Amino acid sequence: MTKNETTENTRERILDEAEILFARRGYQAVSIREIIQAAHCNLAAVNYHFGQKKNLYLEVFRSRLIPRAKRVQAAFWESLHKETSHSVDTIVRTLTEAFIHGPLTEEERYLHNQLMAREQAEPSEALELIIREVMQPFFTEIAHLLHQVLPEKVEKDTLRLSLLSMFSQILYFSFARAAVTRITGREYDDDFKAILADHIVRFCLHGLGTVRREDK
């Protein structure tokens, strides 16, 4: 018996299962009937709580994805404040760690990145939410932070592109697991995940142009 069968009310169970299914297979590919089967409830319950399928999808973002994204961001700031130096190195490393390890479980991170990738590849109303509530504020804060500590004052536009490059890798190594596994010949075990995190940190630190070849 999963915890979802009894410990939460129907509305929450529907949201939990809907998120898993939408993340794995996308909005259109998932039927309400599949969701209610996973949530052990009735078809009409979805329409009672959410009106229509589209609203259920949006509610997954409002009540699940966005709060979770904010948890990751909060974990980053907390980790950063524990650091003594706020060098570019520290910031990039802390940032990558927050998104690659951070407060989420493996399963949560997978769901999260799948939904993020899907919305960016094929925007719906949810993308507007994500950008306004999650991406826009965080990018502004991080760009501001980095701008202060970067040795040469890099242009803000360049900085934003670099941050996008960084997140594109974090996203890619999460959502394209199958391809990455085939190309590298490595399974996503703890060992490989540590290698990946190191790689992304190193690649982005160099990409930001603050590390000389001789330093490492």
Next chain:
Amino acid sequence: MTKNETTENTRERILDEAEILFARRGYQAVSIREIIQAAHCNLAAVNYHFGQKKNLYLEVFRSRLIPRAKRVQAAFWESLHKETSHSVDTIVRTLTEAFIHGPLTEEERYLHNQLMAREQAEPSEALELIIREVMQPFFTEIAHLLHQVLPEKVEKDTLRLSLLSMFSQILYFSFARAAVTRITGREYDDDFKAILADHIVRFCLHGLGTVRREDK
């Protein structure tokens, strides 16, 4: 009247329109009825030529995406052979240029990257084709090439991760246009596309660890 209404046979028109629709909205979200409407033919024609929807989807990859990917790769090798020096800088620049400008039209590149991103995020039988015919051979060739010219002999595993980091950016800046536009405040005009290409080249060159800060 578009060229597709008369100049090609039904089978080719179906494939052309199917690719556009699958790229934009994904396999499940596109109905055969939409495809035949765009291809100006009858419902039964799809089943006559391809048997079932899934085969039509796979045929899009076999007859459209894979040959096009090989054209891009061929264009890369051709550009590279025109270069006098085969430094890491030249290779990375030529590689990025081939995928960001290269032989494809803007529309083709968009379709291509959408389909690539979709398959990697949610693999079907088509991913196996893509990996075997497109990614695996190209990655092996490029890794071999770079391994020869990199100043320090970087491990092959690290090199593959760096190449994946590079392609993740090329892919991201193509499929996540809406988000990139919102974050950067820039439309995808020729000016911005040139900036993007420069950014990716610079970021990846540094990421490969072959450029010192002072060099640029």
Next chain:
DNA sequence: GTCTATAGCAGGATAGAC
């Protein structure tokens, strides 16, 4: 090779009992 017509089923959404 392309068409019309239709079988057969799955989807979202609602009505109304409890």
Next chain:
DNA sequence: GTCTATCCTGCTATAGAC
């Protein structure tokens, strides 16, 4: 708030005329 029963639309796939 959750259920059963049902409506109706739109889907894939096939049969068979031309």
